[in-house]
Amino acid sequence: MLTLEDFLFKMSYRILNRNFFFCRNNRKGYWLKYLSPLILIFIFSVLTFHCRKEAVLESHAVPSHNQFQFYRPDLKTDAEIKKYLKSNLIFRFGLQSDPLLNYMKKLDGKEIYSFYSPTESDKKTIQFSIDLLPPLIKQNLQERVIGIYFINHFISTGYTDWVIGHDGKIYSVILINPDVFKMNVSEILQKREKTCFQSNSSSVKIKIHAGKQSAFDYILLHEAVHSADYSHRISDIDEESYNQIKPFIKRKFKPVDTIWNSSNTPYKHFDFQNRENISFYGFRKGPHLTLDQAPDLYADLQKSPFASLYGSQYKVEDLAELVTMYHLSIIQGNEYAIEISSPKIRMKIHPLQSQKVKKRISGIRFFYSVFPEK
Numbered sequence: 001m002l003t004l005e006d007f008l009f010k011m012s013y014r015i016l017n018r019n020f021f022f023c024r025n026n027r028k029g030y031w032l033k034y035l036s037p038l039i040l041i042f043i044f045s046v047l048t049f050h051c052r053k054e055a056v057l058e059s060h061a062v063p064s065h066n067q068f069q070f071y072r073p074d075l076k077t078d079a080e081i082k083k084y085l086k087s088n089l090i091f092r093f094g095l096q097s098d099p100l101l102n103y104m105k106k107l108d109g110k111e112i113y114s115f116y117s118p119t120e121s122d123k124k125t126i127q128f129s130i131d132l133l134p135p136l137i138k139q140n141l142q143e144r145v146i147g148i149y150f151i152n153h154f155i156s157t158g159y160t161d162w163v164i165g166h167d168g169k170i171y172s173v174i175l176i177n178p179d180v181f182k183m184n185v186s187e188i189l190q191k192r193e194k195t196c197f198q199s200n201s202s203s204v205k206i207k208i209h210a211g212k213q214s215a216f217d218y219i220l221l222h223e224a225v226h227s228a229d230y231s232h233r234i235s236d237i238d239e240e241s242y243n244q245i246k247p248f249i250k251r252k253f254k255p256v257d258t259i260w261n262s263s264n265t266p267y268k269h270f271d272f273q274n275r276e277n278i279s280f281y282g283f284r285k286g287p288h289l290t291l292d293q294a295p296d297l298y299a300d301l302q303k304s305p306f307a308s309l310y311g312s313q314y315k316v317e318d319l320a321e322l323v324t325m326y327h328l329s330i331i332q333g334n335e336y337a338i339e340i341s342s343p344k345i346r347m348k349i350h351p352l353q354s355q356k357v358k359k360r361i362s363g364i365r366f367f368y369s370v371f372p373e374k
């Protein structure tokens, strides 16, 4: 999508080129040859300044934790920020920030929160996971993620928040529960799935088969998709301040736009029974479902366009889960299946084999391209 800044740049470039041609044939034109670029640069600078001013003014309307300076007050000039965003990504993992910790403690009501510093072994896992990311996700991580923070006892596995930059662009911060370094993908997904159901005396058991690679591969990709989603403005989220950031140009994105009617409700023909009762980690006062309801729920999931129950909750989670599970299983060749068993039932579903999921895959290849950074 062409921004006003891009448009002005493109027009200035075209006029300049035409003017140089004109100057070759007209003596008076020599003045124009040297003056007009200066005039155009002046006009361009004024308009660009106006655009930036507008973005800065808009940034005052957003909460402090959604502003770049909240995380990195030490980076004051454009040059410092640009240099930081070009630096080795590995050093952005394991940052610490008192304002952030205090904000998260208050938000989640968890005084126990503290920062975790990754060990040398964790750093190897991190680098390995970065190297495996789809190209656009990796590029976005480098250019748009300010920091990745590890929080002990974090209420969920990960969380990504958007941040407005000095330049009006959308950046992100990622928070991760360091327990992921001790688990594999199957274990972390199994742990998460348990929180969707009340622990009653049901004989129904759920087992997730998603490979034995580090759970960090899963969470880094999932959270990094959220970051790319924000930067490329794929999903319109239910946050007034996010939607007020100008210019708001939502990217048309078929794999998401054709499924979701709103941020938490898919179009009727993609919805299924009890989907609105799905919740994880005790959010939305859950869990609301019993294990006895699990067989019907997973049978419906297999027929749906969603990659997981977690993804069926919200538009943003759907995109993160679809890209993550596609990359881990189809691209990297790990198994992805959910087994539901009881003395009476034995079923195994493969969500990515649903015809409705398969139809969405060509659209998410967008994340395998690379964009030139403006």
Ligand SMILES: [Zn+2]
Pocket (backbone or CB within 6 Å): 222, 223, 226, 316, 317, 320
């Ligand atoms: Zn998520």
